[in-house]
Amino acid sequence: GQQVMQIPQYQHVQEGEDFTTYCNSSTTLSNIQWYKQRPGGHPVFLIQLVKSGEVKKQKRLTFQFGEAKKNSSLHITATQTTDVGTYFCAVYFGNEKLTFGTGTRLTIIP
Amino acid sequence: DARVTQTPRDKVTEMGQEVTMRCQPILGHNTVFWYRQTMKQGLELLAYFRNRAPLDDSGMPKDRFSAEMPDATLATLKIQPSEPRDSAVYFCASARTGTYEQYFGPGTRLTVT
Numbered sequence: 001g002q003q004v005m006q007i008p009q010y011q012h013v014q015e016g017e018d019f020t021t022y023c024n025s026s027t028t029l030s031n032i033q034w035y036k037q038r039p040g041g042h043p044v045f046l047i048q049l050v051k052s053g054e055v056k057k058q059k060r061l062t063f064q065f066g067e068a069k070k071n072s073s074l075h076i077t078a079t080q081t082t083d084v085g086t087y088f089c090a091v092y093f094g095n096e097k098l099t100f101g102t103g104t105r106l107t108i109i110p
Numbered sequence: 111d112a113r114v115t116q117t118p119r120d121k122v123t124e125m126g127q128e129v130t131m132r133c134q135p136i137l138g139h140n141t142v143f144w145y146r147q148t149m150k151q152g153l154e155l156l157a158y159f160r161n162r163a164p165l166d167d168s169g170m171p172k173d174r175f176s177a178e179m180p181d182a183t184l185a186t187l188k189i190q191p192s193e194p195r196d197s198a199v200y201f202c203a204s205a206r207t208g209t210y211e212q213y214f215g216p217g218t219r220l221t222v223t
Contacts, residue, residue, distance in 0.1 A: 033211075041216075042201055042214040043153070043214045045211045048210055048211065095166075096141060096158065096160070098212060099155075102152050
């Protein structure tokens with residue numbers, strides 16, 4: 001089936017360093033969502049992108065949708081311990097079924 | 111602050127036993143999803159409903175899993191008989207038709223021994 005590839009699988013950063021996770025698809029996407037799941041928690045919706053080249057910011061988080069709408073990234077500036085968790089991209093492929101990427105697990109070294 | 115609720119939060123059972131998980135979607139949300147999360151497979155969609163009608167359950171093992179919505183405030187996921195490979199966290203999520211944001215419940219952590 002259709003899927004999105006997410007990299008890296010794991011990322012360990014020093015507190016204060018930046019972090020980026022990427023989502024890639026072989027097909028053009030109509031939308032992409034990002035979720036965050038804290039350890040032991042549940043996925044929480046962060047944002048949805050739908051336009052080519054779209055860039056949205058939420059405080060230290062910057063989300064981008066590629067010009068070709070085949071990739072997306074989430075960038076966190078100056079990570080904090082509260083950023084710990086797994087970040088998932090997710091895509092609707094033409095219906096209401098949300099397909100999740102494999103996730104990037106972020107750990108912060110204080 | 112509206113939330114999806116799920117019960118039980120944790121369930122340990124022996125192989126062969128029936129397991130029932132319950133979910134109360136956010137009031138006014140008419141689309142309900144069941145997901146399963148494991149380390150190996152990640153987040154998988156099992157089934158979803160709109161206005162209580164099942165729309166897709168292709169992600170669910172049909173022989174042992176069943177999902178229903180007896181009313182708009184309750185969704186259930188049953189496993190009978192349960193097997194050790196069913197051990198996972200099961201999430202319910204709800205959404206309002208026309209919006210794509212899904213709200214997840216806290217999950218039920220199932221352990222089958």
